[in-house]
Amino acid sequence: MNNSKQVQSMRKVTVFALLLFTFALSTACRYDMQDQPRLKPYKESDFFADGKAMRDLPEGTVARGQLKEDKAFYTGKKENADPNIQVETTTDASGNTLVSSFPNDIEEIPMPVTEEVLDRGEERYKIFCMVCHGPVGSGDGMVVRRGYPQPPTYHDDRLRNAPAGHFFDVMTNGWGKMNSYASMIPVADRWAIVAYIRALQASQNPQGFGNEGGRPATNSNTANEESNTNGTAGNTAGNGGGDQ
Ligand code: HEC
Numbered sequence: 249m250n251n252s253k254q255v256q257s258m259r260k261v262t263v264f265a266l267l268l269f270t271f272a273l274s275t276a277c278r279y280d281m282q283d284q285p286r287l288k289p290y291k292e293s294d295f296f297a298d299g300k301a302m303r304d305l306p307e308g309t310v311a312r313g314q315l316k317e318d319k320a321f322y323t324g325k326k327e328n329a330d331p332n333i334q335v336e337t338t339t340d341a342s343g344n345t346l347v348s349s350f351p352n353d354i355e356e357i358p359m360p361v362t363e364e365v366l367d368r369g370e371e372r373y374k375i376f377c378m379v380c381h382g383p384v385g386s387g388d389g390m391v392v393r394r395g396y397p398q399p400p401t402y403h404d405d406r407l408r409n410a411p412a413g414h415f416f417d418v419m420t421n422g423w424g425k426m427n428s429y430a431s432m433i434p435v436a437d438r439w440a441i442v443a444y445i446r447a448l449q450a451s452q453n454p455q456g457f458g459n460e461g462g463r464p465a466t467n468s469n470t471a472n473e474e475s476n477t478n479g480t481a482g483n484t485a486g487n488g489g490g491d492q
Contacts, residue, residue, distance in 0.1 A: 320358040322435055324416030342398045345424040348406055353413025359436070361443045369444030372437050376429055385448045397425050402445055403452045415442040 287293050287301035296303075316322045323329075329352035336349040359365070382388040385402035392398050400407065407414075419438045422428035433441070 320354050324413035325352050344400050350411050350414050353411040355411045357412045357439050357442055365440045365443055369440035372441050373444045402449055408449050412442050
């Protein structure tokens, strides 16, 4: 009885001593990480001959994920695009610059066009483009109806036959009176919008679209040509009324 009590109290003493030791150790070795001896970017240093703490990046350094090797995807331009090439342009009645030759733009959307991509494109189009270009791209958006310069329709032969890269270019770099949307719309979303514009074009001109590369197949539309046209007319009228 006596013995086990002694053992118990000895244990307590040992535990206490150990704890004390640990605390003593941790305070003695305390080292503040916020005070570590390092140099801040752009600070001076006499360690290197050029007096700068920062080292210059080796030439050709690219940050992880920023290589943008896929030129077609990131620029919408052909591999050997010539920036000085002359393009044919005319000016329409509203003062828009109409271009009719597209020597540098890639023909097709450089990523698979799935249903999700089209849905995303529709959503983005309605957020960023519809206010001016209108619900189906006829250039009759609400802002235009209130006095903003009217953009050209997407549904003439010129823009129906324009390569996918042209639409990407307009969003990326702006076009005439239209501002660039590059800072607001990420690259993949810009292509999704191009895909949706192709769908809008097919919806307004079902016979004109065969199975050309990169454009939505419209076989069923062609078969129901008449009912489609009627449906579209109804839609446009409905949208116009609803927006007022
Ligand atoms: C604030 C109004 C406005 C918005 C928003 C807008 N645009 Fe435009 N867009 C214009 C005007 C105006 C023009 C005609 C510019 C010119 O030719 O000077 C134009 C022209 C265009 C053209 C035709 C270029 C050509 O070859 O004639 C395309 C394609 C286009 N826009 C796509 C888009 C897309 C895609 C979006 C959404 C990301 C968008 N626009 C958003 C006003 C707008």
